[in-house]
Amino acid sequence: xxxxxxxxxxxxxxxxxxxxxxxxxxxxxxxxxxxxxxxxxxxxxxxxxxxxxxxxxxxxxxxxxxxxxxxxxxxxxxxxxxxxxxxxxxxxxxxxxxxxxxxxxxxxxxxxxxxxxxxxxxxxxxxxxxxxxxxxxxxxxxxxxxxxxxxxxxxxxxxxxxxxxxxxxxxxxxxxxxxxxxxxxxxxxxxxxxxxxxxxxxxxxxxxxxxxxxxxxxxxxxxxxxxxxxxxxxxxxxxxxxxxxxxxxxxxxxxxxxxxxxxxxxxxxxxxxxxxxxxxxxxxxxxxxxxxxxxxxxxxxxxxxxxxx
Amino acid sequence: xxxxxxxxxxxxxxxxxxxxxxxxxxxxxxxxxxxxxxxxxxxxxxxxxxxxxxxxxxxxxxxxxxxxxxxxxxxxxxxxxxxxxxxxxxxxxxxxxxxxxxxxxxxxxxxxxxxxxxxxxxxxxxxxxxxxxxxxxxxxxxxxxxxxxxxxxxxxxxxxxxxxxxxxxxxxxxxxxxxxxxxxxxxxxxxxxxxxxxxxxxxxxxxxxxxxxxxxxxxxxxxxxxxxxxxxxxxxxxxxxxxxxxxxxxxxxxxxxxxxxxxxxxxxxxxxxxxx
Numbered sequence: 001x002x003x004x005x006x007x008x009x010x011x012x013x014x015x016x017x018x019x020x021x022x023x024x025x026x027x028x029x030x031x032x033x034x035x036x037x038x039x040x041x042x043x044x045x046x047x048x049x050x051x052x053x054x055x056x057x058x059x060x061x062x063x064x065x066x067x068x069x070x071x072x073x074x075x076x077x078x079x080x081x082x083x084x085x086x087x088x089x090x091x092x093x094x095x096x097x098x099x100x101x102x103x104x105x106x107x108x109x110x111x112x113x114x115x116x117x118x119x120x121x122x123x124x125x126x127x128x129x130x131x132x133x134x135x136x137x138x139x140x141x142x143x144x145x146x147x148x149x150x151x152x153x154x155x156x157x158x159x160x161x162x163x164x165x166x167x168x169x170x171x172x173x174x175x176x177x178x179x180x181x182x183x184x185x186x187x188x189x190x191x192x193x194x195x196x197x198x199x200x201x202x203x204x205x206x207x208x209x210x211x212x213x214x215x216x217x218x219x220x221x222x223x224x225x226x227x228x229x230x231x232x233x234x235x236x237x238x239x240x241x242x243x244x245x246x247x248x249x250x251x252x253x254x255x256x257x258x259x260x261x262x263x264x265x266x267x268x269x270x271x272x273x274x275x276x277x278x279x280x281x282x283x284x285x286x287x288x289x290x291x292x293x294x295x296x297x298x299x300x301x302x303x304x305x306x307x308x309x
Numbered sequence: 310x311x312x313x314x315x316x317x318x319x320x321x322x323x324x325x326x327x328x329x330x331x332x333x334x335x336x337x338x339x340x341x342x343x344x345x346x347x348x349x350x351x352x353x354x355x356x357x358x359x360x361x362x363x364x365x366x367x368x369x370x371x372x373x374x375x376x377x378x379x380x381x382x383x384x385x386x387x388x389x390x391x392x393x394x395x396x397x398x399x400x401x402x403x404x405x406x407x408x409x410x411x412x413x414x415x416x417x418x419x420x421x422x423x424x425x426x427x428x429x430x431x432x433x434x435x436x437x438x439x440x441x442x443x444x445x446x447x448x449x450x451x452x453x454x455x456x457x458x459x460x461x462x463x464x465x466x467x468x469x470x471x472x473x474x475x476x477x478x479x480x481x482x483x484x485x486x487x488x489x490x491x492x493x494x495x496x497x498x499x500x501x502x503x504x505x506x507x508x509x510x511x512x513x514x515x516x517x518x519x520x521x522x523x524x525x526x527x528x529x530x531x532x533x534x535x536x537x538x539x540x541x542x543x544x545x546x547x548x549x550x551x552x553x554x555x556x557x558x559x560x561x562x563x564x565x566x567x568x569x570x571x572x573x574x575x576x577x578x579x580x581x582x583x584x585x
Binding site for chain 2: 016017018019021022025026028029030032033035036037038039040041043044047069086089090092093097099105106108109110111112114115116117118119120122123124126127128129130132145154157158161177180181184185193194196211215219220221222225226229238239240242243246254255258261262265266268270272273
């Protein structure tokens with residue numbers, strides 16, 4: 001998206017709306033964004049500080065909040081690396097090879113985006129719950145999945161699974177296979193090619209996918225809510241902790257803890273914007289290089305053609 | 310001669326095997342269990358669970374609010390995309406980044422933040438109350454929450470389409486004597502329809518399954534403001550696994566229909582572009 005740049009911007013001679021129409025349209029869309037995005041964002045901080053700094057700080061420094069923060073960080077630390085390995089493997093497969101059933105596989109990767117998080121949680125409950133054969137086998141073996149950390153990890157994994165792959169597939173398709181083919185033809189092994197050519201080329205896109213997946217993993221609510229059991233201090237993630245505080249009418253504390261996730265969201269938006277700019281710049285450099293090369297080739301061939309006369 | 314083309318790049322078997330394995334464990338297995346469970350329970354029990362008055366009311370509410378939110382998002386989102394691409398204004402990059410906020414913000418946080426703004430005592434809610442509109446704890450509140458989560462889908466679909474519009478076509482229309490309004494409605498708008506439609510479908514699909522941002526602002530009254538995802542949770546809390554499974558299957562089938570809808574739309578668009 002960022003790659004589009006300003007190529008579609010009309011030049012000064014292009015007809016455009018009258019200045020009045022422009023101002024009105026701009027005012028409507030900015031007003032809309034203010035009502036739906038700006039005010040809710042500011043409201044979180046206003047509510048969080050309603051009872052002063054004291055309550056704000058106290059909302060974090062208690063065992064339940066700290067346990068929720070710890071569990072969220074632990075879940076994210078488990079889920080994101082799994083997403084990265086899967087995302088890179090899937091992107092390599094889908095961007096580098098053509099095979100039968102490729103489109104079906106793409107649809108399957110996208111599926112978690114379209115399934116309601118609550119339905120995702122329900123699936124895990126049916127799979128691991130005590131009413132299922134599998135669930136009772138696991139329980140007899142002393143393995144607790146639901147209402148415990150593994151269930152929360154699995155639910156988060158389902159919901160965030162496509163993020164890295166989704167970012168990498170279009171990027172790798174755009175970059176083409178020339179450099180990697182050259183590496184193989186020059187005698188590099190598969191892993192050498194991966195570490196020296198592929199990974200450096202996709203690093204910013206990969207980071208972009210990681211940022212999206214971290215933000216979503218830390219904030220997932222619906223799916224985790226179904227499988228967690230809401231045991232305070234044990235299976236509450238930050239969003240679930242916020243929900244409990246809110247339902248107990250401890251609004252200031254709920255918004256204070258929520259503001260933590262707002263910071264995470266704002267940081268990830270900034271990193272994302274910066275990465276989009278970087279990816280677009282890298283892409284432009286590639287295009288410029290390729291153009292310079294092809295111009296060079298064209299001149300060479302013209303010289304050769306001239307010489308043969 | 311072999312029918313399989315020789316592959317120069319390594320790793321096909323490895324990545325195919327690994328990708329399929331991961332997808333089977335994380336995505337296919339849980340989904341298969343849901344569909345299989347639906348086969349285990351007696352049909353009339355399942356039918357009763359999906360067709361009782363409370364479930365029907367939740368479908369109507371969810372479909373209606375998601376549709377209204379997607380329509381409003383398509384209108385305002387297209388306008389926002391237009392302004393972001395065409396009008397240089399101070400802070401444009403900041404606003405552009407802010408559009409992704411609903412993607413980055415956890416849904417539960419969006420839910421309590423929107424409730425704070427649109428509750429009868431909130432910044433916007435108090436004025437709505439003055440003109441006799443109650444937003445929070447009514448279907449209007451649910452629609453507001455779904456507009457929040459769906460907006461980036463429309464803006465991000467339409468933005469590249471606006472950027473790809475060819476200025477030469479607009480110039481031609483103007484030279485041939487079209488007024489600006491005629492150019493907008495007859496020349497430019499039709500070119501944006503496929504992108505807007507894709508954004509609409511994605512926002513609608515997201516709205517159908519949304520949970521976190523809705524439950525705080527909805528009020529959650531059975532028959533009135535109870536969305537379908539919440540009904541699944543209610544059934545689970547009552548240990549009514551058959552009921553939860555049945556409604557879960559309805560939602561899953563709904564997602565499948567929409568995925569095919571989006572894929573069909575994109576195929577249609579590509580074909581159209583190829584033909585143009």
